[in-house]
Amino acid sequence: MKLMSYRRLFASFLVLLMLAVPGGAAHAQSSTPPSLIRDAEIESIIHGYAGPIFAAAGIDPEAVNIYIVNDNSLNAAVAGGQNLFLFTGLLMRADVPNQLIGVIAHETGHMAGGHIARSQNKLETASAELILAYILGIGAALATGDGAAGTAVMAAGQSMIVRNLLSYTRTQEAAADQAALSYLDATGQSSQGLADFMNILRQKEQLFGANYDPYLRSHPLTLERVDVAERHAMSSSYGTVVDPPERLAEHERMRAKLIGFLRELPDVLRDYPEGLETVAARYARAIGYYRANQLDKAFAELDSLIAEFPDDPYFLELKGQILYEHGRTEESREYYEASVAEAPTQTLLHLGLAQTLIALDKPELDREAVEQLTSVVVDEPRNTIAWRLLSIAYGRNGEPGMAALALAEMAAARGDRDEAKQKASAAQALLQNGTPSWLRAQDILLDIDRNEG
Numbered sequence: 118m119k120l121m122s123y124r125r126l127f128a129s130f131l132v133l134l135m136l137a138v139p140g141g142a143a144h145a146q147s148s149t150p151p152s153l154i155r156d157a158e159i160e161s162i163i164h165g166y167a168g169p170i171f172a173a174a175g176i177d178p179e180a181v182n183i184y185i186v187n188d189n190s191l192n193a194a195v196a197g198g199q200n201l202f203l204f205t206g207l208l209m210r211a212d213v214p215n216q217l218i219g220v221i222a223h224e225t226g227h228m229a230g231g232h233i234a235r236s237q238n239k240l241e242t243a244s245a246e247l248i249l250a251y252i253l254g255i256g257a258a259l260a261t262g263d264g265a266a267g268t269a270v271m272a273a274g275q276s277m278i279v280r281n282l283l284s285y286t287r288t289q290e291a292a293a294d295q296a297a298l299s300y301l302d303a304t305g306q307s308s309q310g311l312a313d314f315m316n317i318l319r320q321k322e323q324l325f326g327a328n329y330d331p332y333l334r335s336h337p338l339t340l341e342r343v344d345v346a347e348r349h350a351m352s353s354s355y356g357t358v359v360d361p362p363e364r365l366a367e368h369e370r371m372r373a374k375l376i377g378f379l380r381e382l383p384d385v386l387r388d389y390p391e392g393l394e395t396v397a398a399r400y401a402r403a404i405g406y407y408r409a410n411q412l413d414k415a416f417a418e419l420d421s422l423i424a425e426f427p428d429d430p431y432f433l434e435l436k437g438q439i440l441y442e443h444g445r446t447e448e449s450r451e452y453y454e455a456s457v458a459e460a461p462t463q464t465l466l467h468l469g470l471a472q473t474l475i476a477l478d479k480p481e482l483d484r485e486a487v488e489q490l491t492s493v494v495v496d497e498p499r500n501t502i503a504w505r506l507l508s509i510a511y512g513r514n515g516e517p518g519m520a521a522l523a524l525a526e527m528a529a530a531r532g533d534r535d536e537a538k539q540k541a542s543a544a545q546a547l548l549q550n551g552t553p554s555w556l557r558a559q560d561i562l563l564d565i566d567r568n569e570g
Contacts, residue, residue, distance in 0.1 A: 219311030377404030
């Protein structure tokens, strides 16, 4: 599947990055270049899993950035400070939430324990895209044992050089395990999921060797670690606790959504055959049929879900997405507005609605789009897609100064200092001196001067 920047992959699935990764290194099993993707529903589910774990570790959940990497590796990573990267291969492989939560708890142990390699310290202010390039460089070097492989990938990350690549030591792994077990106990959850995940890794290691997956090289697995996790699961007061039904249901939806969008239709139908009428199965088939351009079947599956769950924001959002991408923009607006009404705190739903409003090209709707997008950039000031759309809406509204300021913000968010400086200067020339917008343009210029100094 080809991923393209600024195209909504699905619903609010936004492709933010494409990286050219040499074949045969850490990602040999995938033909799709790894990328960062966004989805309101999946992000909400993952934050629900991770929030209590972060809090148990004494980490503010709002301070941690969670990113989804579109790559089939059974992988997760912490890098550049409080940034957690979860790979879609892991999300789809986790049979139950408790397994994924166990991995999150382990990675949180690395974060809280300060185990992040010192060579990553310079990434703390870097963009997620640059950090991902760094992770891929480390993965390539660890998987091949060749630092040059890592350097080749890092070249995609603005010529960052792989030096002193350090996987976690066995001591750090054991410490992260112990921390994870304490976080799971503190949140009343079983550690069986962590033990199960370790056993999955053991099976892969026995079949393919550690080189098969970078996670096995960056997180050395030992029989002692597996035994500790299993013994804790048997002795803990929470060892027999299972995921509640509602959490299992949302996990199945997340897996079905990923499978529907990231696998071809025959594979989707193999996992979710026609006649299987669970919510997850209908969801996966609706997405699979949509991607295969079998819209009648896609709508039949999706409409059955909406009839059963008329207030579900993500089913409504998907219906709006399909209509939008097939030129039925006015109809799509109704579904996007309904999705926002049902989940008003979901930033990406506002973004989808705003893009639909702008596509309708009506002055009154452009003003509404500005309101929607303003709420987006307040929550996500580095969202370049929102800033680009804001520049369009402001331009149509006859506000060239604000349009230039939005373009300056977009350039600054993606690290293009020259473009940011040019647009911020243009904004200052067009905006009234001393207004908040004028002062914001000045702040952008001052930040650029400080960074260049």
